[in-house]
């Protein structure tokens with residue numbers, strides 16, 4: 367590659383999305399790329415020509431190590447939907463104008479389903495208008511719902527946080543051994559895909575009985591059956607901990623969180639902002655049974671917890687960024703890097719590339735065969751898939767007792 371490149375981050379952050387930026391940078395430096403730019407706040411910032419030189423932060427190897435241990439999007443993220451091309455050509459021309467101005471040959475975009483739509487739109491525009499610039503997708507999402515790829519960087523670390531924190535919650539909840547249990551409802555992100563909530567199943571082990579029930583959005587949520595289940599658990603156990611997805615919905619399609627608040631906010635992609643499911647259910651249980659309840663919403667903690675990041679996840683996030691640059695250098699465009707599992711024992715994973723058209727805007731659900739028949743648990747199939755992804759740790763560098771992060775000046 368003779369010219370320069372730019373990398374951007376988009377959508378909900380993860381604990382390891384910065385490792386992908388580190389991977390892009392490392393590969394580009396090996397190839398002798400002139401400048402490695404970072405978009406400030408994704409494509410939205412790029413359209414305003416907001417760029418930084420990564421060299422300013424990463425020339426010193428300590429910078430790379432700190433970046434890998436920094437959660438959230440170091441470059442800044444955005445939730446910006448590219449408009450349809452027809453009638454909005456000026457938006458696309460602006461992107462190419464800025465690329466030409468900085469001699470940028472290739473744009474790398476780390477994100478989930480919606481962000482891959484940006485890669486698709488830009489590569490389609492380039493193809494239709496004979497533009498030489500290339501566009502590569504770098505997978506990232508705690509939701510783990512991108513198709514084709516075996517899994518998505520960001521998922522393993524969020525799953526590790528969920529399994530570990532849930533285990534700690536169970537330990538706490540069972541400490542009183544009360545005659546009447548406290549019912550604890552834990553709400554987990556993931557929108558319409560239950561991958562993250564499924565990670566609650568990983569809390570179970572020889573020292574922990576695990577979650578008492580796990581509700582994924584892949585199944586319609588039956589409020590009566592749920593209440594029956596809770597009452598039965600309360601009669602037979604001294605501690606009850608239940609994991610629910612933020613995206614569980616009742617038969618008429620309404621999310622459970624909408625039952626408490628009809629006016630939920632909607633983002634640029636039309637996604638409803640989901641929150642309050644655990645609080646709603648906990649209150650319902652308290653009202654109907656008189657039992658003590660507790661609602662815990664993991665919220666942003668689960669995607670920002672770099673202090674418990676999975677080393678496997680961190681390494682794979684680095685790898686997809688690195689390999690995206692290698693692929694672009696070979697002339698690939700309009701593609702996303704995928705993770706391909708090619709060994710179980712020991713776990714092994716490589717990468718390849720796939721057409722972005724088959725990936726953008728597609729959500730991959732948890733396979734039905736991994737959900738137990740009663741609809742509120744996961745079987746060994748899921749555990750075999752997910753356990754390797756949470757293995758290993760990358761510890762923070764602690765300064766003054768708290769993790770040190772790399773920040774933009």
Ligand code: F6P
Pocket residue numbers: 377378478507508509555556557612633639640669
């Ligand atoms: O897509 C990642 C994700 O963390 C989802 O799991 C969640 O529903 C959403 O982002 C939350 O979005 P926001 O950060 O805009 O509240």
